[in-house]
Amino acid sequence: MKINVDLKDLLSAVDVPAQWVGIREVYEAHTPRMIRDGVPVANSRTSTHGVMVEVLVDGQFGYYGTPDMTAVGVSSAAQRAYQQAKIASRNSIYSFDESARPKYCGNYKSPFSKDRNSLSAGNLNEILLQAYNNLKISDKIVSASSLCQIIESSFKFVSSNGSDIMQDFLMLEFDLSATAVDGTNQQTRTFGGMRGTCRQMGLEFFDKYEIMANANRIGEQALELLHAEDCPTGEMDIVIAPDQMMLQIHESIGHALEVDRILGDERNYAGWSFVKLEDFGSLQYGSELMNITFDPTLESEFASYAYDDGGLKATKEYLIKEGLLVRGLGGKESQIRSGLEGVANFRSSGWNRAPIDRMANINLEPGDSSFNELIEQVQNGVYMESNKSWSIDDYRNKFQFGCEYGKLIENGKLTKTVKNPNYRGISTPFWNSLKGVGNFDTYGIYGTPNCGKGEPNQVIRVGHASPACLFNNVQVFGGV
């Protein structure tokens, strides 16, 4: 149950001699529903609701996250946040002032036409059960599932310097999965890999998308993979579908450009970055076909918003233009600490975590090539779809990815299906081997609900849109 709270009243109840005070309220409800192997395994709705009171004292921010949203509770939270900040201010990494929380006022609302109540729990279970029946096309499919998760999130932010922001989000995650087994050969096919199908939208998703046809295709492809040869090993060209490009962008660009990583904040957990502060404006990150944007304005992408959690207005910005690194993923605090231009990406996972530099929507802009034109350029290579394995080092250099589904490319044509397609490389040489970027017809909008980072740890939602892309001379390999 969401209760109504007047944040301005709560702000007026705060009585501490701070340079600045802000209150951020977050309500979030998750409603997952899942059918696995013909029976319901999730019909749930969990909500969380609280505020983070943040104060600036002697140049140091301190916070207190509390579910007690009464005037007394918030006043007490401010006192204790003040105490924490005051003690820490003797050893601050940087002495901030109010400019780290600029004043903005405004609203944002996710685009949707059907709200979460437009389909009942019963209706959704029926759709998911029907999808399961379309996945389970053979006894060789030992397990299949269909799931959706509706996420409602509401964000309000007020501050002593006049910020007043309200944002309401409606999001949907959807997945289909079929696992086929023959002896110890086990192959799983999903709808976009790793819950990649996630967007800001309403339940109109269930009208627009050909769920049952996709379920049938996924079931058939899981079986097809059982009988497929292993992906070949060697150095060859690869064409990567948007639902794998998503993770390639995420791991080897997005995390590497987070300015708090470059400043060393994450060295004990997520890691550092091969990118240095002096690389902005000079590092040729990739080929001239490469244009990467921070775009919180793309309608329906998973991490679109108008303001970040520090209240900074969000705009589309190029991070990499024609392969040249031009801007980092740094929110206002990182911009002040580094002296670099940044973006509005100071984000948190909820009311109980302080914001840090995060990705939002990080996209690869479309190029000119049709899908066939990408394939035609390849004499000997592999086309790969849908991520199933990912790993990269703490400097964001040496990556390795595995995909669910591959097709050999021979003499410019897609031929045999291959299982266990994997590839590995090093970030900037790999991006400099980008030799073809698909046009808008090859474009897909995906995301991930589970981007982890930060101390204390935080999971946030990010979006990634990309066309299909061609890379030359990549290390490719198959299964055991």
Add this chain to the structure above:
Amino acid sequence: MEKTFNILCASLFSTLGSEENLVLSLSGENSQFVRFNNATVRQTGLVDDADLSFKFISNGRTCNGGITISGNSKLDLKRGLDEIERMRAESKEIPEDPFLVMPTDSGSSHEIKKANGLAFTDAVDAILPAMQGTDFVGILANGKIYRGSANNLGQKHWFETESFCLDYSLVTPEHQMVKGCFAGSDWNQDEYENYVNQSKKKLSLMQKKPMKVDTGEYRTWFEAAAVADFLGMFSWNGISEASLRQGCSGFGKMRNEDARLSSKFSIIEDFSPGFCPKFNSNGEVSPDSISLIENGMLKNTLVSSRTAKEYGVTSNFAEGGEYLRSPRMSPGKLNQENVIEELDRGLYLSNIHYLNWSDNAGGRITGLTRYACFWVEGGEIVAPIQTMRFDDSFYRFFGEQLLDIEDKLTIVPEVSTYGQRSLGATTCPGILVDSFALTL
């Protein structure tokens, strides 16, 4: 918090109809988080949080729910009653659950661990002086953690503990790093400073210029922290009975083809140290000890009550996700003092990073070296190594390639703070492996 939980439970259970059942579980904390970088404070704050989870069973259906406990008794009761009403209505329209797990009353428990911990107002001044002169980065997580479970049949469990964990890295000017984790319940300043001094000594080994190692297979020593990371992969499409049944477990070769690990390798789920509660979120109490792999042979998997019903096997009251909560790997005979001599020529890996299955069915895991990792030659440490990617199967490094196991066990605490601070620990030794594959 316990009182709040008890009052809420009594009020909510009293509203149930005769054919309705309810399991409530609480997960909460009063925590301090101080984040450090360059031996200064990056972020500091406090978090009070408590979530109440609902499992409502009626009409042959299971519905789940969850609310935040605000501390305002009227609001919390209203939230709880609304939640029950919502689930009651929903249970009339969703499909029947043939494998639902009914609550039972199989006894209650009560465990409160009090500590002479680190006061929130003292933390920064206790930690930073010992770190002066170092490039220190990391996080202090400090305070109380609560877990509760109760059902309408009268079963009730409560677990409360107070702890601190300073999880940190020290970094050389050439970006070489060592890892430290000073964790416990009672704060002892002398012990802390001694621990930091050990980290500083280890850092001095990192001053040499790191060397590049070629890809290929190497004799390798893994410290306990690295072994704990490998064992952590067993919790993700590994030791779970449901994963095996659903065709997505790396343990399929052991189950279906009688593949064996080394006879030196044994692991149990061991709740006796009390790192985490024995009860799960359903209120079920696990046995003190469950043998999982014994002398290389798969003896038991982790089985939740739902999996037990679905596949007709016996539950060992694992959590719903069937992950390891308190694993303990058996020690061997190799003394730490002899490790480098026994290794002779190869890799000394203290930590590994970002593991993932690269071929789950084949048991193949990829990841990277991290922190204090060295090249050893002629029984002596030569230099730290540059970061390398590995890709190898646990059927090899816990199997035919496993040469020896350390005679001492290390407790590697669970330091995750996703959503909230975690409980639990992995207890394991280091291992010496004859061949381990570096790939990039």
